[in-house]
Amino acid sequence: MSLEHAAAVESNGNYPGKGIGQPVGVAVLGKGTVGTEVLRLIAEFSSNLEHRIGGPIEVRGVAVSNVDKHKNAPEVQGLYLTDDAHELIDRDDVDVVVEVIGGIDYPRELVLKALRSGKSVVTANKALVAAHGSELADAANEAGVDLYYEAAVAAAIPVVGMLRRSLAGDKVERIAGIVNGTTNFILDAMASTGASYEDALAEATRLGYAEADPTADVEGHDAASKAAILASMGFHTRVTFDDVYCEGITNITAEDIAAAKRANQTIKLLAICERLYDEHGETRAVNARVHPTLVPNDHPLATVDKSYNAIFVEAEAAGRLMFYGNGAGGAPTASAVLGDLVGAARNKIHGGRAPAENPYADYPVVGFEEVTTRYHINMTVNDRVGVLADLARQFANSNVSLSAVRQEEAGDGAHLVVVTHQATERDLQDIVRRLADHEDVRSVNSVLRLQD
Template sequence: MTENKQPTYNPGKGAGEPVGVAILGLGTVGSEVLRLMGEHSDAFAHRIGGPLELKGVAVSDLEKPRPGVDRGLLTDDAMSLINRDDVDIVVEVIGGIDYPRRLVLAALNAGKSVVTANKALVAAHADELAEAADAANVDLYFEAAVAAAIPVVGMLRRSLAGDQIQRISGIVNGTTNFILDAMESTGATYEDALAEATRLGYAEADPTADVEGHDAASKAAILASLGFHTRVKFDDVHCEGITKVTAEDIEAARNAGYVLKLLAICERLTDEAGVESVAARVHPTLVPVDHPLASVNESYNAIFVEAEAAGRLMFYGNGAGGAPTASAVLGDIVGAARNKVHGGRAPGENTYANLPIADFGDVTTRYHIDMEVEDRTGVLAELSAIFAAHNISLKTVRQEESGEDARLIVVTHSAREADLAATVEDLKKTSAVKAVDSVIRLI
């Protein structure tokens, strides 16, 4: 599907009519959604034009103690709950991909609007879910899938729908930002900073999805799809995590006037022939200390948008946690419920542009390369010739003493990824280079 085709208009249930809600999952986010729905029920009814009525909550373990929860609402049969006639909206806060996909598709096919916080599901199956929502004339909302309470999905779907987005870059994973910020502020190693993040609850027992960049890559796929009206999936995103970042990298960045962040970067590219494409990538990135993203610390998130007419915009806030995520979920519930009462639909997927996904080797950026080299006359000229052979020009070169050898830190002008990779391979083969310690991109 390359264009969002809206089915027949839905007239709605009518003002004052109740909207039935089913919640799938009662973990950290689901529990907060349930609590806030109860505490603010009167306000929600006014905002929607009719009351929200909780019809049931699907959980995997009925025996688990759940203080304050009406056990009569609980079921371990999610599919039966979804198919109840009195359920209008299904809220999926389970996580994972395969099982939630079956449930969400079943809900959409049954004519229920869906609200999900599941970025992995949306990044992997947005096309299938959007087509099911269109076919059933219902809503698919996923504001909470990217940066929790930061309203970036709504901003791209509605507020900037009349503009042309050129670039989206941001810190979209709180765990990795906390770790890198701790390394920057305390001089801790990656291992020590990860241990502290785990102790404080910022990192999961298995932090792989965060520290390897997978979580951020899912969000990058969603942002690129929305921003460039092109279907971008998780597998289209180049992904590198922070596990190889060292205290020495952090110190070198500081000395050069940068802060090291894990960024998701989504770009509209135009080649020499004027042909456009889309690139999405996640990797450790050097950010100048005077850039707005450099000051985003601890577990906070921020998304920086560059648009043709609006210019540069930044959206900042708490991008993780039960309460912020629940805030975004509830905002979507209110939107979906309002449509159920008054009629109409929210903006759906629109991939009219259908731009090709750029080959990562054709992406251009600047690089910070840290090397150990022989301390002798002629080395700099020899290495400069290798960069020149691959059409890479040097912006700055700094040499420091390092025992019997020397440390050479090079910052390049913009160059193609493929050319940089070939340059690094040639540097490693050169006898003058003892080691290439790090290659880090610049924003």
């Protein structure tokens, strides 16, 4: 957003409030696990919320896909229940719309309608924000209303508010985090019990941590949506889901986990967002990516177990910060939604707006191939004199230097574990291709990146 655009937005009235004591009308779209918890908490905390906001929250209605299915639920008794979300949004007595439907296309239609109608929006929809965040932010700015989405990244962990407000005066250098509880549970189970990926996934499914179709989690798509949001907020640059390199955990084996243990490391699926600098120390671009990563056991992220989430932030002045907690679930997500609802409702009562998206920096978003990383490569090679020296030359030809090499006997061959120094992802991928084609390399068993 240009300075001229920002000035135009600010001149769109002074955002006068309704006044102390006036009710704030809320429409809730969706009544799944999160929506149900939101309605319960609004009812349970109504008196406290009124004091915090300056006026009462009044739920004008709840939009669901099947009224008959929900009409006897205790949390909607006395409330208007409808299958027409458009009609609910159109009501003059609705000030804030809470979207907890999920998905992209239909929620986008509803959220844009609400924003353009002058209603503030609170959403927990990470996929929607990652895919269409800039469009939604522009609509909110043009209408002079709020768009909140704390719950879209890590449920109750207040990382969006931290980037939007607490670090608004700082320069965020890097964000690295465990932002998907399902994959963290699976990797932790593999590390603690020696289970295979398949067995750990089955256990996660049995306990309810994994969906019946776990693809979005285990292939990294869920984490990639969150990485796009974090990068956009942290670097004041619009980053979408399609900009994020994405690699899941489906190829991680028990042997990978065991090898990590031997190296005093653990494997985590990380979302990593960082600045890239030129030779003058100026930011030249930003990058966001998701992939399994070897994390040293003395790094704070290595101790995050079970289904917990954690986000590690490095800023120029604030230094290193870590945010930890439940990153999913009905109650934690509803807590974040309610926090946003309080903010949006306060602005409706008292006037003003929350800090809006401001992608003024507009850095180029570059592909993963330009990022500098390190590799841990596990391969099986022919056990003959000169193999190691020959492979070392292959690394040199790809502009990759070696940090450590470990060789172990394996039947009539040998296991070779190579750890590289920092190199561009492009060069590292080149050496992996060379190794796969080399006559003395029987197999490249695994390739993992390292977190320094």
